[in-house]
Amino acid sequence: MNAAFSHPEPVAAILQAIRAVVGPRQVPLHEPCFAGNEWVYLKECLDSTFVSSVGKFVDRFEAELASFTGARHAIAVANGTAALHVALLLAGVRPGDEVLMPALTFAATANAVAYCSAVPHFVDCEQRTLGLDPHALRDYLQSIAEIRSGQCFNRSTGRPLRVVLPMHAFGHPMDIEATLAVARDFHLQVVEDAAESLGSTVGGRHTGTFGSLGTLSFNGNKTITTGGGGAILVNDSALAKRAKHLTTTAKMPHRWEYRHDEVGFNYRLPNLNAALGCAQLEQLPGLLRSKRRLFELYAAAFARVSQVHLVAEPANCSSNYWLQTLLLDEAVADRRDQVLAATNDAGLMTRPAWTLMHRMAHFSACPRMSLPVSESLERRLINIPSSAQLAQSASA
């Protein structure tokens, strides 16, 4: 028995396992599914001429998002980045503050901090959830933070540590409950980046509704899409009112006067995009079922593949399985780019993790803890084709 036999070629094995699920055709990473009232509502919206900043679909989309997630209020906005920006401002982030966030995330999480003229402070992840590690965060804060007059400060930079901003990576819920406990002990606000986790829950409660504010994204690659769009989830009614005000140019209500009471943003979701969102929300339960079924199909296909692990939802959580995620064993981590090349060459779109935030030149000077798990995940992580339709066609 030679080494090649006991550790079979991971590149070919992964290709074969994906093909076993998705069949012989070209497959994108994630494709939207328009199988319901999308067309009907778009037409209704166009016929009403209310395609822009106000309209019944915006109101309805917000009400239905609140109902689905269990948040008291949902404020529809232009995209997930806009939602994060305003959520951070409303959580009290001020210029010169530090915001604790995972190094393993999409650039928007760190960019939104930068828009507030605040400083991202990078925290390690845990492999179990792919999200921020609250236990590592607690240990770290015990060594670098101090509380003065009820406010947490970074002892070495002297800057306020205002907010912790966890992110539910690829739809898998991170350990939000332990994070809330750390935040309580260190006087931090929690803003939850749930851009990827619409439909994901922890103990039955929807991600994005644990922190003071949460954010969603409806970009074209997400579980449901509005073309471009996002939302802020919030329970506090005063914050919800502020969120609506700030995202709609901070105009003061008046029959005809154009007067604004602060620097506001044009972060409105057009009614046209909300119309698409209303139709997509109707499809969401079925899409979530299909995406779970796709996970099961991949789990069966990858059970036979050694040195590769398909990431499952953490205990006591339900993942929306937005992007199906493989982790290579460390022993074959150096094959990652070969897997990416071979799959993409074969018309199966795959992608690695985001380059860790602290590796980008513009964030390289930001404070950070040691990031061994994030760095390991970055080396080993591969997302594979994840559209809900794949489960439907596979089971047909």
Place this chain on the structure above:
Amino acid sequence: MNAAFSHPEPVAAILQAIRAVVGPRQVPLHEPCFAGNEWVYLKECLDSTFVSSVGKFVDRFEAELASFTGARHAIAVANGTAALHVALLLAGVRPGDEVLMPALTFAATANAVAYCSAVPHFVDCEQRTLGLDPHALRDYLQSIAEIRSGQCFNRSTGRPLRVVLPMHAFGHPMDIEATLAVARDFHLQVVEDAAESLGSTVGGRHTGTFGSLGTLSFNGNKTITTGGGGAILVNDSALAKRAKHLTTTAKMPHRWEYRHDEVGFNYRLPNLNAALGCAQLEQLPGLLRSKRRLFELYAAAFARVSQVHLVAEPANCSSNYWLQTLLLDEAVADRRDQVLAATNDAGLMTRPAWTLMHRMAHFSACPRMSLPVSESLERRLINIPSSAQLAQSASA
């Protein structure tokens, strides 16, 4: 002959003149007109599943905008505010700079300056164009500015005066050529806020193409709409490339890697909204003809109304007549709110000028010159119903 007879009641006279043009029904201020391929392109976009951040309608919309305006490049973005923000950054605006801009404008113009952590510096307007007065600006700069090492500074604040940001109010072209001459003499960049002036030209050249960068808006109340949307117009190819990069999260091109080389923005126009824009652009020449015809109808109706003046395009300019604009004589300026109340009560939607920027608490400490013309225009200006359809139904 009593005073009432020589100066007839302006409120009733204005109401009557508007009714003479628009007929007896309820009329909004400005309603979009979807009479072409809007329906076809939206359906085609949905069927393609490319509704989001990339797609053929985005490329086509950008190419057709460039062709229509004569700009070498057009970059489609989420809205006019986003376009302004990025145009100012690309014109070199840095934190602590001052940006010269009219006090009479929509809040977005000043907000975009604030997003750059720069300071709006308010300049007076001229009644002839409703836009920034380049002659008043020149006189003012001669008294407050100094050039050091090729850079203009405000002598009293010590801050760099980096950019002048004129705006073509209600579609009427401001005196951009004289403004360019002032900018040259004082080493200022020119960014043109053409949010309201798609289709308006000066000497045959499209507004928004005179400065280093120009911006457009396709909000629901504009001449054409994409639901929400905007564009950056620019001739310099390197700036155009930077504009596309900055508005699309500054992601570096790579087959699968997610790496960004600066803090970017999620300011993309979704393909769904661009599809609507492509259909609307096809309608634009006809809409412009109708809006000009509506001006002529109002001009005839208001010719008989004393103490009220309908604003016409400046000499050597073609206005898109986005919002038809009345100016009350100073003698009856105190009747403005009565006119607004009477018309809106009658179902004819009208509005005053924007509250001048320096009157808002958050901009009240910004530097400004004396603003007598802006203040006079603010007291006397009323926009009346302006939809293109009004000319079509009136002439039918």
